[in-house]
Amino acid sequence: FVPAFRAKKDIVPGRYNYMWFKPTVASEQISDEALAKLKKQSEGATWDYDKVHTIETEDGERELQVTPEGYTFFDLYCTEYCGKNHSEMQTVVVVHETQAELEAWIKANSDRGEISMEEWGELLYARRGCSGCHSVDGSKLVGPSFLDVYGSQHALTTGENQLVDENYIRESILAPKAKVVAGYQPVMPSYKGQLSDDDIASIIAYLKSISANAPTQPAGAEAESDEESAE
Ligand code: HEC
Ligand SMILES: [Cu+2]
DSSP, X not given: OBGGGTBOOOOOTTOOOOOOOOOSSOOOBOOHHHHHXXXXXXXXXXXXXXXXXXXXXXXXXXXXXXXXXXXXOEEEEOOSOOSTTGGGOEEEEOOOSSHHHHHHHHHXXXXXXXXXXXXXXXXXXXXXXXXXXXXSSSOOSSSOOOTTOTTOEEEBTTSOEEEOOHHXXXXXXXXXXXXXXXXXXXXXXXXXXXXXXXXXXXXXXXXHHTOTTOOSSOTTXXXXXXHHHTO
């Protein structure tokens, strides 16, 4: 729940869900000078998002909470009592003014750097050993080919049919034995703890880019208007 946006959506661990909206107010960024001062004060300690700082701005002294990059933010809370550590289920949302600012943040906070998700996914496919068992030309190796895999239906060893979508790909990477494709051995290793969320999202983006059936928009975006997702 992002109270400032009046927007709420249920999520389940290990599964993707989506919500979209058009922000009308961007986060502010404090001066490099003011941020350097805060960094010096909090040296060594983990960043305290809750702390209210008195900061010198163009409009005089103001009381602000900021991220380690110096952005003001909007709170995001879990609003369902969901279990242990529920009280720690909180993070912040930063609304970047430009795409370039967002790219800069991703560059600083992920291994991907400046390249696109599709390109990073392709690099991971080669570097993390997927290519040893999955082809991209339709040929069958130890595992099924990734060519046109996204959006296709695969029979599982249980006899059930499985649509290859984002959640299924994520599960296949983290818990390969949960659903095994018919005609294959359950020999794929789990990549749990070895690939970041951005890595997995990048692999999914790469698989979409080599699949004729993949939608061009993120799931959920075409089905919902912003009024509906802000119910
Ligand atoms: C040792 C061989 C091996 C490696 C390495 C491997 N896989 Fe697999 N993978 C398989 C096999 C075999 C299957 C089919 C059986 C199953 O479902 O577990 C599979 C299934 C999958 C599926 C489901 C495909 C479908 O058609 O339903 C996905 C997605 C997948 N792997 C992604 C990956 C990714 C991404 C990597 C690299 C990060 C990777 N795999 C590395 C062997 C491997
Ligand atoms: Cu919770």
